[in-house]
Amino acid sequence: MTAHSHTDQPALTKNQSLVYDALTDAKAPLSAYAILDGLREHGIRAPLQVYRALDKLLELGLVHRLESLNSFVACSNSECGARETMVFAICVKCNKVSELADDRLEAHLGALAAADHFTVHAATVELRGICGQCRSDA
Amino acid sequence: MTAHSHTDQPALTKNQSLVYDALTDAKAPLSAYAILDGLREHGIRAPLQVYRALDKLLELGLVHRLESLNSFVACSNSECGARETMVFAICVKCNKVSELADDRLEAHLGALAAADHFTVHAATVELRGICGQCRSDA
DNA sequence: ATTGCATATGTTATGGTGTTACACAATAAA
DNA sequence: TTTATTGTGTAACACCATAACATATGCAAT
Incomplete structure (x- = not known):
């Protein structure tokens, strides 16, 4: 097992930032499709755009997946x-x-x-x- | 919280038994659709027939859902x-x-x-x- | 600057998971 | 035997996630 760290992050790309901001603004977990719907006016049109951004954010440890809800949350714990x-x-x-x-x-x-x-x-x-x-x- | 017990079970119905047997025979978790495919020759034709049986079996504590796999297993622990x-x-x-x-x-x-x-x-x-x-x- | 490579993006189509709505049948209780 | 509850069957639908393919962007190393 390898603990990751999300200090010294690479800059996020446009889509990654859009998805990350959607999650940090939300007061509850969001499904990928809820994120999609919220970002349509920002040019996000397809599920895959959201899932790819989420994959990267998960890898960076900036976002977590809640298996029991099929949803995602921004990381909120500094530890x-x-x-x-x-x-x-x-x-x-x-x-x-x-x-x-x-x-x-x-x-x-x-x-x-x-x-x-x-x-x-x-x-x-x-x-x-x-x-x-x-x-x-x- | 209320601990359930699956001693003194009510008899299972036909569909419930089919689904339960499928899970007890399996060596690994099965998705609802995998159960469905395995039971087509026994007259199970639609997802809902499987999901309804699973709901009852979950309620009885005979089966567990694995959230991280979207799959189900027969209960294997007497405790x-x-x-x-x-x-x-x-x-x-x-x-x-x-x-x-x-x-x-x-x-x-x-x-x-x-x-x-x-x-x-x-x-x-x-x-x-x-x-x-x-x-x-x- | 140009090549080469890795990463990110856009789009369409498809597959996997789960539920709603409605009709009907079986069982058990009054 | 009427009523209520639970189980069943079917079709249609909604939600979750990925495959396949094309294009674009950033960043090395020459």
């Missing part, structure tokens, strides 16, 4: 670059996502897997529940 | 019914999946979320890596 495994807490009420870091979780998962003779390369950890704000409102 | 959070270790080489249980993981994730004032209802934990058998073979 992300230093860790392998991030946890995404997805509020089922307001759809906001918190990106949580924990030093021990990766070790915990690694040990659990090792007991089954399994070597972990990557982990997907997505929590569904209620965020603090929505709990207060209720 | 599953007693726990909220299972871990799926997916071998990228042979595609086999181990379903792992760990008492402390749920608490660990709950505490991590609670520090962010988030209340967990459900968790998706999927590991990608190499299983013991494939590691030995290499």
Whole structure:
């Protein structure tokens, strides 16, 4: 496993910037097609333009994919670059996502897997529940 | 959160049994459409027949969905019914999946979320890596 | 400057995943 | 036996993602 870092980024291309800005402006995860719809007036016309930009942004660690939603979020945790495994807490009420870091979780998962003779390369950890704000409102 | 139990099951209907048997016979996760293709000669003709059976089997806890693969597996861990959070270790080489249980993981994730004032209802934990058998073979 | 290469872009078409809407059948309960 | 619930069948559709091919752009190394 190799921790990436998104310090010292290469400049983003036009399409990459459009997609990245769409995600950073959004208050919740966006699907590729939602991004597409939001960028039509900026000249983005086809899914592939979005998916290619997303591929690059994922590779740079600027964006994460939420498997359980088939959607994408801009990275919001400065510690992300230093860790392998991030946890995404997805509020089922307001759809906001918190990106949580924990030093021990990766070790915990690694040990659990090792007991089954399994070597972990990557982990997907997505929590569904209620965020603090929505709990207060209720 | 409510732990389910799949002891004392209601009898499965024909379509539910067909889908469940397809998954228990498979050595790796199957997509809904792969199940569909495998059951055409048994009279299953449309995606919805598969998805409806899967919905019921998921509700009964007999089957799990792997979000990162858009696929489904038969439950293979007897402790599953007693726990909220299972871990799926997916071998990228042979595609086999181990379903792992760990008492402390749920608490660990709950505490991590609670520090962010988030209340967990459900968790998706999927590991990608190499299983013991494939590691030995290499 | 020109060649060569890697990367990014644009477009069309296609394939994989999942649901909506509607009609009908089987089962179980009152 | 009426009613309610659950399961089934079919068609059409919507959403997610990639393949194939052509073109363009940036950046070396000569």
